[in-house]
Amino acid sequence: MEPGRNRKNRMALLEAGRSMNRAFSVRELHTAARDAAPRLGLTTAYRTMERWREEGWAEEAGTRSGEAVYVLCAAQGHHHHVVCVDCGATALLEGCALEPARESARTAGFDLLDAALGSLPARCQACAGADEQSA
Amino acid sequence: MEPGRNRKNRMALLEAGRSMNRAFSVRELHTAARDAAPRLGLTTAYRTMERWREEGWAEEAGTRSGEAVYVLCAAQGHHHHVVCVDCGATALLEGCALEPARESARTAGFDLLDAALGSLPARCQACAGADEQSA
């Protein structure tokens, strides 16, 4: 991830994103990074996220209240995350748990897009617990 | 699916949706249903789709060029579809191919939301072939 030009903004965004430790929306990232770089615009946050996605540092992980959320991940090989749809907490799954699904899809004449399944919607224990209480 | 009031519109939408045999956006549904019910408004199409979703007749299957797409399915039990992200073609997967993933998620402390994984993004053979040619 070469900083290239405009080091300040990129670094602020990167720092903010890394310190999240969970899935976040571009707006959240922008807000967090603004502490370190007050003049940072939302447009740049969107553009930077797009760039990270292209370069493989980030991947989309569904949406939360209408906004797309992303996870940062340096793992290069084939892998899948689970992402809590409530709080954005993430975990990396061991091995490829989607191989059976991929096989099943193939027999139906479809190629499963693992790329689009990098993160699977789930609910973490904490949020599941909170849910039960409110019910 | 009780027709209730306003039989005409509902029936036109239902007929249109059923004859699609693939994933479709609300706009597409509205356009198709307009043949049979010319005065049908887009708002009603959105409201009807929302209703079907609540009642379990339809489920969201991702987005295509910015629009949310849905699939109709009468299967009641636990099941998963694959949906071609290009043309919307669908297939029903045999058994629960996501059980290993669910197990893997559980060991990480997450409950996989099977409900949100009713349709898995894929590419059908026809679209995969067309893709190769254009490349």
Added chain:
DNA sequence: TAGCATAATGACAACCGGTTTCACTATCGT
């Protein structure tokens, strides 16, 4: 059948996440 209560409708406006535009600025190579 007439009349009423209310679910349903549709034209239109508002909303909202996201993208594009464009004049301006920071950075790099020379």
Added chain:
DNA sequence: ACGATAGTGAAACCGGTTGTCATTATGCTA
């Protein structure tokens, strides 16, 4: 120092979706 160019941000814009509200269709009751 200076020209070339990548990067920036405020604001306009876009398209899908949702809300508003006056009107209409339907079922129920008398």
